[in-house]
Amino acid sequence: MRVTLQPSGAVLETQPGERILEAAQRLGHECPQSCRNGNCHVCSALLVEGRVRQEGVEHDHGEIYTCIAEPLEDCVLLWDGVLALGELPVRTFACQLSECTPVGGDVWRVRLRAPAGRPPRYHAGQYLMIERENGEKSAFSLASAPHAGRDLEMHVLVREASAQNLIEQLQRNGMARVELPFGDTHLAELPDGPLVLIAAGTGMAQMHSLIEHCRAQGFKHPVHLYWGVRRPEDFYQIEHWEQWQTLPNLFLHKVVSDLCGWEGRCGMLHEAVCEDIADLAGVHVYASGSPAMIYATLDALVAAGMDAHQMRADVFAYAPRP
Known part of the structure; x- marks a missing residue:
């Protein structure tokens, strides 16, 4: 069966007897769900077109739970929070400053460590947003690669007052609040060529x-x-x-x-x-x-x-x- 998701536009080709959430995860989509944590209803969606079977009962409209809903025909769902293939959810971290060192050329290497138990997820080549004390956010490319786990690295050119203020903020506070990941110039998949x-x-x-x-x-x-x-x-x-x-x-x-x-x-x-x-x-x-x-x-x-x-x-x- 074909299940079309709105507003993402993703299309799922489900297998016989497969539930919608299972199909989405099999195909690599990030989906809102928290069944293993005992938080039911997180995976709910609105059935706009088509029919599904859910706990032995057929539904042709209204709220359904994608973790138990099996499509009986082609369907259209309104399911917020589903990310496109290769897209990762943006998350916020309060990170500790582990290094802030000048490395020549008026550039400082800044390394932050994210909290244990919840490592950041990003693709090589993406960037983060770091929050300043005035509430504004500045973008910096991640010099670290995903296999670095909790450790995030940035290269900061310090020739203007705004950059100097950021370095002083990091040194003074010993931590930073960051959001990531951002950017589509990345290597979610390695190319077959130079x-x-x-x-x-x-x-x-x-x-x-x-x-x-x-x-x-x-x-x-x-x-x-x-x-x-x-x-x-x-x-x-x-x-x-x-x-x-x-x-x-x-x-x-x-x-x-x-x-x-x-x-x-x-x-x-x-x-x-x-x-x-x-x-x-x-x-x-x-x-x-x-x-x-x-x-x-x-x-x-x-x-x-x-x-x-x-x-x-x-x-x-x-x-x-x-």
Whole structure:
């Protein structure tokens, strides 16, 4: 039977005798339910169309309990709280500060530890929102990967008063209230092909998460990292950099845009990518930086033969181009 869920739009193909909640969970959906904790009615939904059998009684409208309701024909349900495949629920954590250390380039590495017994769930490449004392929230990419469990890492560029105030707040309070996860530029599923990771400045945090996740998952395809800054001294310490250099399928490139004459590469990030990768048709590109940098990179790579759909960046969601 086909069960259509509103407002998510998800469609469940149920098996004979299968209950609706069972089908949703089998297909990978996050659903509101708390049967094991003794909280009944959490999984309730409104039957809009179709018929179901529930404890031997047929229903063709009204409230049903998806944990015991078996569809008898195609149905439409109004079931709030069901998440799309790969989507995770946003949760709030009061975390302890475990590290707040300058790592060069005016960047601080901040590590938070979530409470025991309820580890945060996120996909590699997503970001969190951290609450300031005035109630405002600021977004930071997660540099940690999901296998880190309770430990969350961020890279904070401290050149403006707002960032300095946040560091002082963390040091003063020894804790922070965060919400996560956010963002659709992630690796919920590893691609079947090479990865090209393009990071400007502290956009490296997002790429750090992606690389660590690939390493933990045993990703076999090539991974090309292009990390760009304005000046050589803007590069900051990456804890796993030396380990990364030993990986046979990980290729690391540092690029400086404003100052030539140093020992490494100079120019724009997209120029370095195009110099190294002649055929962009089969790569999966993840990019992090300012809107201007992201769209300039997109245009340059499309001109070099990449399909625009091959590139993912959070900028496309929060600063869409007309």
